[in-house]
Amino acid sequence: MPSFFSYYFFLCCFLFLSRPNCFSARTIPDSAADAHNPTWHGFNRFLDAAKGSHVDGMSELKKYFHRFGYLPKPNTTMDNFTDIFDTQLESAVILYQTKLSLLVTGKLDSETITTIMSPRCGVSDSKSHSLHSVGRFSFFFGKPRWFRGSPMTLTYAFSQQKMIDYLSLSDIRTVFKRAFSRWAYVIPVNFIETRNYESADIRIGFYRGNHGDGKPFDGVLGVLAHAFSPENGRVHLDAAETWTVDFDRDKSKVAVDLESVATHEIGHVLGLAHSSVKKAVMYPSLSPRTKKVDLKIDDVEGVQELYGSNPNFKFSSLLQSRNFFNLALGLDSRLSKWNFSLSLLVFLILFLCT
Numbered sequence: 001m002p003s004f005f006s007y008y009f010f011l012c013c014f015l016f017l018s019r020p021n022c023f024s025a026r027t028i029p030d031s032a033a034d035a036h037n038p039t040w041h042g043f044n045r046f047l048d049a050a051k052g053s054h055v056d057g058m059s060e061l062k063k064y065f066h067r068f069g070y071l072p073k074p075n076t077t078m079d080n081f082t083d084i085f086d087t088q089l090e091s092a093v094i095l096y097q098t099k100l101s102l103l104v105t106g107k108l109d110s111e112t113i114t115t116i117m118s119p120r121c122g123v124s125d126s127k128s129h130s131l132h133s134v135g136r137f138s139f140f141f142g143k144p145r146w147f148r149g150s151p152m153t154l155t156y157a158f159s160q161q162k163m164i165d166y167l168s169l170s171d172i173r174t175v176f177k178r179a180f181s182r183w184a185y186v187i188p189v190n191f192i193e194t195r196n197y198e199s200a201d202i203r204i205g206f207y208r209g210n211h212g213d214g215k216p217f218d219g220v221l222g223v224l225a226h227a228f229s230p231e232n233g234r235v236h237l238d239a240a241e242t243w244t245v246d247f248d249r250d251k252s253k254v255a256v257d258l259e260s261v262a263t264h265e266i267g268h269v270l271g272l273a274h275s276s277v278k279k280a281v282m283y284p285s286l287s288p289r290t291k292k293v294d295l296k297i298d299d300v301e302g303v304q305e306l307y308g309s310n311p312n313f314k315f316s317s318l319l320q321s322r323n324f325f326n327l328a329l330g331l332d333s334r335l336s337k338w339n340f341s342l343s344l345l346v347f348l349i350l351f352l353c354t
Ligand SMILES: [Zn+2]
Pocket: 121, 122, 123, 264, 265, 268, 274, 284
């Protein structure tokens, strides 16, 4: 008969191994922290800061939260943010963690700091208007969309002057064609490339630093791109990024997948704001060397609420992809399955030994 001690030991093992992320190290992953001098790299010094902390440079983090819609302007007479982790910053952190589907702790824990340091889209999260109590897709205020004849056709063009020279125009055109086709597949909208940049509905270009729209780019990583709500049509990509169309060809640690960012920014052009679903194309951040081009159910439902469904589109075509629901909801069952298997193994060993 197994002793009481054996059962107790097994119970402890089971509970320990069943805890999610029980082996996760409290460090910032290399992909975010080790890239050479990326924007927001210094934020890792705020790790574990909580209300009451005073860390030099905390005002920079407050500017970050202000920029992306989580913190109002400072109300001090000096018109500057302080370096103190105050109640307002705690509220901003909670709002950020909620919007980005992180564990809501109100502290600058490892997951939160890693997400803050990740490269992201420059469109503010506050511009979104969510219809859902739990985070999902959202729209810009007023729910703007394009209005054209039916079936709707939108033209797009590339700026001849605002280009990058290390990728061929042919590669860039191919990538954008694929990105547009993903959206056209799910809504009754056609996208046609035109050479006439000035008259095109959607105008695409690569810009550096301050480029005249009040939303300056910031160099390597940080903000990757931004786009404007309907019917503006401008898509701006940060020319300072190492844009790539093929990670096998480009080994840079800070390489950013052009197709993933193009697909995301087209979502903005159509009227989608940021989603809280981590796996959705419209989630605001994207790590370097990551490809994220397939629309998830969340993206599809959002854009179809604006334009209706393409008559040829069937949700079943999305469901055929493996674990689509789990991926769309941002759930990853691999870790829990692994933990369960290990727990079972420990149980069997104990059972056989007693
Ligand atoms: Zn965005």
